[in-house]
Amino acid sequence: MSKLTDVPKRILIGRALRSDRLGETLLPKRVALPVFASDPLSSVAYAPGEVLLVLSVAGLSAYHFSPWIAVAIVLLLVTVVASYRQNVYAYPSGGGAYEVATTNLGPRAGRTVASALLVDYVLTVAVSISAGIENLGSAIPFVVEHKVTCAIGVIVLLTLMNLRGVRESGTLFAIPTYVFVAGVLTMIAWGTFRSVVLGDEMRAPTADYEISPEHPGLAGFALVFLLLRAFSSGCAALTGVEAISNGVPAFRKPKSKNAATTLAMMGLLAVTMFCGIIALATATDVRMAENPARDLFHDGVPLGPDYVQHPVISQVAEAVFGEGSLLFLVLAAATALVLFLAANTAYNGFPLLASILAQDRYLPRQLHTRGDRLAFSNGIVLLAGAAILLVWAYDASTTRLIQLYIVGVFMSFTLSQIGMVRHWNRLLATEKQRAARRHMIRSRAINAFGAFFTGLVLVVVLVSKFTHGAWVALLGMCVFYLLMTLIRRHYDRVAEEVAAPEGPSADMVRPSRVHSIVLVSRIHRPTLRALAYAKLMRSDSLEALSVNVDAEETRALHAEWERRGIEVPLKVLDSPYREVTRPVIEYVKNLRKESPRDVVSVFIPEYVVGHWYEQLLHNQSALRLKARLLFTPGVMVTSVPYQLQSSEAARRRARKRQNWAAPGSVRRGPAERSKDSSPHT
Numbered sequence: 001m002s003k004l005t006d007v008p009k010r011i012l013i014g015r016a017l018r019s020d021r022l023g024e025t026l027l028p029k030r031v032a033l034p035v036f037a038s039d040p041l042s043s044v045a046y047a048p049g050e051v052l053l054v055l056s057v058a059g060l061s062a063y064h065f066s067p068w069i070a071v072a073i074v075l076l077l078v079t080v081v082a083s084y085r086q087n088v089y090a091y092p093s094g095g096g097a098y099e100v101a102t103t104n105l106g107p108r109a110g111r112t113v114a115s116a117l118l119v120d121y122v123l124t125v126a127v128s129i130s131a132g133i134e135n136l137g138s139a140i141p142f143v144v145e146h147k148v149t150c151a152i153g154v155i156v157l158l159t160l161m162n163l164r165g166v167r168e169s170g171t172l173f174a175i176p177t178y179v180f181v182a183g184v185l186t187m188i189a190w191g192t193f194r195s196v197v198l199g200d201e202m203r204a205p206t207a208d209y210e211i212s213p214e215h216p217g218l219a220g221f222a223l224v225f226l227l228l229r230a231f232s233s234g235c236a237a238l239t240g241v242e243a244i245s246n247g248v249p250a251f252r253k254p255k256s257k258n259a260a261t262t263l264a265m266m267g268l269l270a271v272t273m274f275c276g277i278i279a280l281a282t283a284t285d286v287r288m289a290e291n292p293a294r295d296l297f298h299d300g301v302p303l304g305p306d307y308v309q310h311p312v313i314s315q316v317a318e319a320v321f322g323e324g325s326l327l328f329l330v331l332a333a334a335t336a337l338v339l340f341l342a343a344n345t346a347y348n349g350f351p352l353l354a355s356i357l358a359q360d361r362y363l364p365r366q367l368h369t370r371g372d373r374l375a376f377s378n379g380i381v382l383l384a385g386a387a388i389l390l391v392w393a394y395d396a397s398t399t400r401l402i403q404l405y406i407v408g409v410f411m412s413f414t415l416s417q418i419g420m421v422r423h424w425n426r427l428l429a430t431e432k433q434r435a436a437r438r439h440m441i442r443s444r445a446i447n448a449f450g451a452f453f454t455g456l457v458l459v460v461v462l463v464s465k466f467t468h469g470a471w472v473a474l475l476g477m478c479v480f481y482l483l484m485t486l487i488r489r490h491y492d493r494v495a496e497e498v499a500a501p502e503g504p505s506a507d508m509v510r511p512s513r514v515h516s517i518v519l520v521s522r523i524h525r526p527t528l529r530a531l532a533y534a535k536l537m538r539s540d541s542l543e544a545l546s547v548n549v550d551a552e553e554t555r556a557l558h559a560e561w562e563r564r565g566i567e568v569p570l571k572v573l574d575s576p577y578r579e580v581t582r583p584v585i586e587y588v589k590n591l592r593k594e595s596p597r598d599v600v601s602v603f604i605p606e607y608v609v610g611h612w613y614e615q616l617l618h619n620q621s622a623l624r625l626k627a628r629l630l631f632t633p634g635v636m637v638t639s640v641p642y643q644l645q646s647s648e649a650a651r652r653r654a655r656k657r658q659n660w661a662a663p664g665s666v667r668r669g670p671a672e673r674s675k676d677s678s679p680h681t
Contacts, residue, residue, distance in 0.1 A: 027250050029262050034177035036247050037266035039124055039240025039345035041181060042338045044273040046131045046398060047073075048281055049312035050233035052288040056295065058226055059213030063282070065227055070278040073234045074271050076453060080241050081267035083417050083450030085260045086443045087245045090423060092256045096246035097416035098353060102360075104419035104426075113412045114357055115480035117242070119473055120408035121350035124239060125343040125387035127405055129154050130396040132339030135311055135332065151396040152388050154340050159384040162347040163377055176337035181269055183331040184313075188276030191320040195283055204315040205323070207285035210297040229464035235406050235457060237274050240342070241266070242412060243349040250348070281312050284319040288312065311335075343387070351379025361491040362484040404473040407465070410458040411477075417451035420444075511599040513540035515591055518603045519584065519625070520546045520570070522553070523560050526605035526642035531568055533640050534603045544570045545587070547580045581625050585632065592634050601636045602629055610646030 027035060051069055055062040091099050097117065102110025132154065133147045143150050194200040244263045251258045289295040292309040294302055313335055321328040351367070355376050358368035366378050394400045424444035431437050462470060516539035518530050534542055544566075548554045554572055561570050573583040588600050604626060607618045622639075629637045 028252055029258050029265075031174055032244075032247070032251055032258070032262050033265060034174040034341070034344075035250075035348055036244045036345055037240065037262065037269075038177050038338060039128065039243065039342040040237065040266055040270050041177065041273070042128065042335075042342035043237045043239055044184070044270060044277055045135065045313045045335050045339055046127075046311060047234050047237040047274065048277045049288055050236055051230050051278070052281065052286065052312060053290050054226065054230035054233050056211050056287075056289045057213065058223065060211045060287075062223075062226070065230070066278060066282060069227065069231050069234055070275055072231055073237055074275060076235065076457060077238055077241075077267060077271060077274075079446075079450050079453050080238055080413060081263055082446050083413075083420070083454075084241060084245050085263055086420055086447055087416065088248055088259045088263060089256045090420065091245075092248045092259070096248075096353070097242055097412040097419075098246075098356065100419040100423065101412075101415045104422040105415065109415055109419070111362065111481050111484050112477075113415050114353065114362065114484065115477040116408035116411040117246075117353055118350065118480050119476040120239065120405075120412070121346040121353070122383060122386045122390060122476075123401065123405050123408070123473065124346040125155065125158075125383060126390040126394070127236075127239075127398060127401045128339050128342035128346075129158075129387070130391060130394075130401055131311075131398045132336045132342075133396055134398055135314060135339060136336035147396045148392060151391045155343070155384055155388055155391065158340065158343055158347060159380060162344065162380050176334055176341055179330070180334040180338035181273070183327070183334050184273045184276070186327070187317055187320050187331060188273070188280065191276075191280045191283070191316070194320065202280075202284045202319040204281075204284040204286040204319045205310075206287035206296070206315060207319075208298065209287045209303070210300075211287055211289055212295045212297060212302075225464065228460045229468075232406060232457070232461040232464045235410070235461065237270060238413075239405065239409050240345045240349075242409070242416070243345045246349050246353055249352075277313060277316060280316045280320065284316055286312055286315050346383060346387075347380060350383040351376035354379040354382070357484065360488075362488050364487065400469065404469045406461050407458075407470045407473045408477060410454050410461055413454035414451055414458050417447045417454060420447035421451060512595065512597040514599050514601055515539065516542045516601045516603065517588070518542070518544045518568070519605070519622075520544045520557070521621075522557060523564065526607065526640070529642055530603045530605040530640040531566070533638075534601075535568075537601070539601060542568055544568050545573065545584065546570065547573050547575050547583050549575055549578050549580065580621050581628055584625060585628050588629070588632060588635055592632075596634070599634055599636060601638060603638050603640055606639050606641055608641045608643040608647045610644065610648070614644075614646060 048066075048070075051066055052063065055066060087096065087100060091103075093099060098110055098114045101113040129151045130147070133143055133151050136143045136150075191202065194202060241263075244259050244266070248255050248259045251262075287296065288309065292303060292307055293305045296303045296307070296309075314332060317328050317331045321331070354363055354367040357363040358365050367376065367382070390401065421444055424440050424447065428437060428440050428444070431440060466474075514537075516534050516537060518527070518534050520527050531544065544561075546554065546557060558570070558572075573587055575583050584602075588602065591598070591600050604622050606622050607614075609615055609618060626637050626639070629635050
């Protein structure tokens, strides 16, 4: 089958890259920004809308709280960016929050952070793609009508792009990200100019709608709880901030400095765009509702189920640029594209984190190796599968998926910052230079404030979102935590079991004797080759073994054996039920019972074929028998190959493709580390 998939794989993914070309995949800042920061930059397209959706529960009067909520979110974003800049310099190896928590708080905290990040990365893909589909649907109704299918199609396309390699996908994704950023900044600047200088009245398409509050007249604790829930929903703007600290090894040298600069650029752009959209949404009288068909009214009549509620950014763009204008269409297209590409942050973060976890034996080792294009292909495919499952389960609904979001982000934020405080405390205990101590004390203060602030937000998110779906995210974290714990226990148990002892052991004792058995079905070239090879091994005893399934064939085998005068004795096992595998297994086990210190060596002749369909016609009994014999202690199994003519043709075809790595190639380890790569890449 690998031969059939080889050409399509090369067309979709490209030629395999040598391990020593890993340094060529490292990213400059201009490419790293869209690769690692597309998620927090694009979240400004839906985070303001989530704030207004929650506030609409209390009616239009609650909208005047949105600027204050925006200020709190901006303060939090600045705090997190400043805190993670300390992480980037202190831990540049790519482990990010996981490495910080493991090193300073212990393995349990590390697994907690890792499970939170893995869940968050999956949700990032699902939420970003769903939001992109909804934005694209404002211009193309077909997309909204088939949004689950379209969302899954986009995930598959992004997966293929990332399988081609980080640098290639980053170069392709840079253009839409920069167009989106430029479009939003242009919208903010032009909207401000029209409002302040020209004095134009800009009105969103929903400005004349009325909101029917689900809970009118909220006050006291109920109002505080609603504001906290709106704040927690708006904190979606912070998702993906940690991806840069996890992706430091992918930057060009000096890695830490370039990563910290990119992080600061991302924070500045995100703050500017988020505040600008919230301000324009307030100025243009945007109206949003969690259930627009029922809660939005026009001239006293509910809008009904046929109404499609467009995102805040689309409504603001229509008010500023005009419906159907070129700039409006460009921004709408760029917004949809960048939301699709925001998932690319997770496509870079999830596989890298999974690789580090696999290296630490918390996940299967296959996730630690690089694929044909020097990307962590297994992690990319695993992320895509989990995201597709979520999109299908939640009907690609951003409003439903967003309720699962944020919990993992702030859990990792909080534990990471607590870990950094302990990191600085440990260094301060031994540092004597005043300048270095002042720098450490300042960094500790930043991380301590970050830990307090993000911990407070984590509590708010858990309280306000638990019943709205956050419990699903917590359940996912628990599943990942348990899975990682069990995998680590398994690897530790196996490592202890197979560890080579210092002194003499039973594995080093030479067997008393070796009984060699050659399995025979009929006399042909493969059988003769197996017999000749078995004689070369100089065993203590050698016999041929056949199973009597058909009496006529067995008599013919005996006659041919005697006619040829083969010196090896032939033993035939009876099989009343026409089985082949069980009589051989029982015979071998009996030999072991008679002499436990002896070893039984079984030689199995096999055909080597050149086409996948030929494998279905040959060697099936041999495969079943080998599978059973491998579970029998003290038994060594040797395959004696015999190459058919079709295998020669296959060998010639393979020689033509010798520069191509077969799709099923097994890579025994990670790509060789180049001079520019870190120990964790």
